[in-house]
Amino acid sequence: MKSFSLEGSLRNDLGKKASKTLRKEDLIPAVIYGGENNTNFVVSQDNVRKLVYSPEIFHIDLTIDGKATKAILKDMQFHPVTDEIMHIDFLEISEDKPIVMEVPVVLEGHAEGVKAGGKLSLEMRKLKVKAPYTQIPEQLQINVSHLGLGKTIQVGALSFDGLEIVNAKNAVVCAVKLTRAARGAMAKGK
Numbered sequence: 001m002k003s004f005s006l007e008g009s010l011r012n013d014l015g016k017k018a019s020k021t022l023r024k025e026d027l028i029p030a031v032i033y034g035g036e037n038n039t040n041f042v043v044s045q046d047n048v049r050k051l052v053y054s055p056e057i058f059h060i061d062l063t064i065d066g067k068a069t070k071a072i073l074k075d076m077q078f079h080p081v082t083d084e085i086m087h088i089d090f091l092e093i094s095e096d097k098p099i100v101m102e103v104p105v106v107l108e109g110h111a112e113g114v115k116a117g118g119k120l121s122l123e124m125r126k127l128k129v130k131a132p133y134t135q136i137p138e139q140l141q142i143n144v145s146h147l148g149l150g151k152t153i154q155v156g157a158l159s160f161d162g163l164e165i166v167n168a169k170n171a172v173v174c175a176v177k178l179t180r181a182a183r184g185a186m187a188k189g190k
Contacts, residue, residue, distance in 0.1 A: 001136050004051050004058040008041040010065050019087075028085050032062065032071055034092035039064060043088065052076065052085065055104060059133050062090065070094070072101060072133065093133045100166055101136055102126040105173060109145035113176030118149045124173045127155065128166040135162040147176050 008030060011022075019029045027042040041064045051058060051073065060071045075089040093099055104126050114120050127140055140160060142153065156169030 001133065001138055002056060002058050003061055005061045006043060006047055006051065006063070008043040008062065008064045011040045011042050014040060023084070023086070028088055030088040030090060032064075032069065032090040032092055034071075035069065041065075045085065048085065048088065052088075056138060057101065057103060057136075059093065060090065070133075072099065095132055095134055098130050098132050098164075099136075100128055100130045101133075102128050103136060104139045106139045106141050107144050107174055108141050109143045111144045111147040111176050113147055113149035113151060116149045117179060118176040119179050120144065120147075120174065121177050122174050124155075124167070124171065127158075127173070129160070130164040130166050131162055137163075142173065144174060144176075147174070149176055150178055151176055 011018075011029065013021075022029055022042055026045040028045055028048065030041055030043050032039050032041070051060070058073070060073065062069050062071045070093050071090040072093055073088065074091040076085055077087040078084065079086055091099065105122065105124060107120065107122060111118070111120050129136060129140075137160075140158075142158065144153065147153065152172045152175040154169065155165055155167045155171045155173060158165060158173065
């Protein structure tokens with residue numbers, strides 16, 4: 001997992017009015033929890049842009065008024081109309097404590113069903129995994145070479161070293177779907 005450095009400053013004024021004033025100054029109210037106590041702070045809109053609008057996952061080296069901690073991005077709230085970031089939640093992490101995090105899925109190989117005229121469909125772009133943050137990979141690679149026409153790969157069929165997959169076991173990760181042309185070819189073959 002890649003690391004991302006972020007600086008913030010402590011926030012004393014809490015509440016709607018104070019938050020609104022901060023947002024006008026291009027600052028985002030944030031909170032970090034998971035440690036001894038929750039800490040309210042602010043971060044700059046420009047500093048979090050590469051963290052938020054990225055398909056990659058990061059552990060964050062967070063410095064709040066000189067105090068350094070490691071964290072992950074846990075949740076964000078966006079404005080319903082402008083899509084501006086309204087609030088960010090961070091979770092403090094340590095090497096010995098497992099965390100639950102969504103990891104992007106990458107499909108590898110050329111599926112047999114695609115060669116037969118089907119269409120490969122990625123149903124779940126991310127999977128939730130539980131592990132210490134040092135063991136979480138940047139992406140989960142799934143080989144689909146053996147996947148035939150009309151077949152699926154479910155979460156229960158997957159396993160990764162050191163990771164516990166939290167998603168439902170019967171959830172479909174990817175599938176090779178029959179296309180209209182493939183159905184026509186199958187009907188003519190009978």
